[in-house]
Amino acid sequence: MTKTRKTKIISLLLVISGIIVVVLGIGMVQTGFAGLENDEPTLGLYLGGIYSIIGGVLLTLGGIVF
Numbered sequence: 001m002t003k004t005r006k007t008k009i010i011s012l013l014l015v016i017s018g019i020i021v022v023v024l025g026i027g028m029v030q031t032g033f034a035g036l037e038n039d040e041p042t043l044g045l046y047l048g049g050i051y052s053i054i055g056g057v058l059l060t061l062g063g064i065v066f
Helices: 003-032 040-065
Strands: none
Touching: 003 040
């Protein structure tokens, strides 16, 4: 495999995995209901979803730049 082809494959994998992580993060936020009740898992799920969305966006941007 040439270097250009390997770079394109890595870039494509970064973009695809970034999109998957963004979709999963959105699902985490939607199922967390963004509640601030006494349920800690609800708040943890919401914050985890936000961090997943941010990470997915960074992964996608990294794949585009790479």
